[in-house]
Amino acid sequence: MNAESLSPGAATAVAALREELGDLHQELVRYNLVVWTGGNVSGRVPGHDLFVIKPSGVPYERLTPRSMVVCDLDGRVVDGGGLQPSSDTAAHAYVYRHMPEVGGVVHTHSTYACAWAARGEPVPCVLTAMADEFGAEIPVGPFAVIGDDSIGRGIVETLAGHRSPAVLMQNHGPFTIGPSPRAAVKAAVMCEDVARSVHISHQLGRPLPIDPAAVDRLHDRYRHVYGQPGTSAQ
Numbered sequence: 001m002n003a004e005s006l007s008p009g010a011a012t013a014v015a016a017l018r019e020e021l022g023d024l025h026q027e028l029v030r031y032n033l034v035v036w037t038g039g040n041v042s043g044r045v046p047g048h049d050l051f052v053i054k055p056s057g058v059p060y061e062r063l064t065p066r067s068m069v070v071c072d073l074d075g076r077v078v079d080g081g082g083l084q085p086s087s088d089t090a091a092h093a094y095v096y097r098h099m100p101e102v103g104g105v106v107h108t109h110s111t112y113a114c115a116w117a118a119r120g121e122p123v124p125c126v127l128t129a130m131a132d133e134f135g136a137e138i139p140v141g142p143f144a145v146i147g148d149d150s151i152g153r154g155i156v157e158t159l160a161g162h163r164s165p166a167v168l169m170q171n172h173g174p175f176t177i178g179p180s181p182r183a184a185v186k187a188a189v190m191c192e193d194v195a196r197s198v199h200i201s202h203q204l205g206r207p208l209p210i211d212p213a214a215v216d217r218l219h220d221r222y223r224h225v226y227g228q229p230g231t232s233a234q
Helices: 008-030 089-098 111-119 128-133 150-159 181-204 212-224
Strands: 040-044 050-053 069-072 077-079 104-107 166-169 173-178
Touching (some): 008 050, 089 104, 111 173, 150 173
Antiparallel strands (some): 104 173
C-alpha cells in the first residue's frame, strides 16, 4: 500500500487525523511533557488498518499536519512525504495490532513520571484524581530497548486487564493509551501531574492509601457521571 492507493474514505480520514495530531503534539509542549524532539502522539485511522505518527527527530515548532507519517499496522510507511516515522513506531504498531480498542498512543519523557520509571516503582493510587483517571496504581512495565517491538510487547502485557491507561516503562518513561489520541494525551498530562504530586507527598511522609472499594466507586463515577450529559470524561 502507498499514498496513491488509499481509498477516498481512507484519504479523508488520514487528512483529518493529521490535522488533529498536529494540534495534539503542541499540547505536549504546552504541558511541559517533552523536550527538544523527544516524545510522540499517534492515532489509529478509524475503519482502516493504518495509524498516523510523528516523524522522527523533527522539532515541535516545525511539525505540520502534512509532516505526520502514515504507517500500516506492521509499522511500514505508507505515506511519509520523505520523512521517517518516530523511532517508537514499532511499539505503537504492536499496541494497535494487539489492542483493537486503542485509538491513540502517546509517549513522553515527562520529568516526574520518568523519575518513577527510573526507580522501577509504580505510582500508588493515593489521590482521588488517580482513582478517577486511572482506577488503580500506574504500573511499571519491563525494561526494553528501542529498535523493535519489545516496548510494545511490554506495554500490552502490563496493561492487559489493567484499568490504568498509563504504564511507566522501566528506565524509560511513560506510555499512555486511549480510545482516541486526545484521550491518550489527556492520560499523559494526568500521569505527569499525579506522579509529581505523589513524589512530593513522599518527601513529606508516607502517603495514605485509598480503600480499593472507594477507588472503584470514584473510577466508576468519573467514567459514567462526571461532566456534561452526552460527553465523556475522556
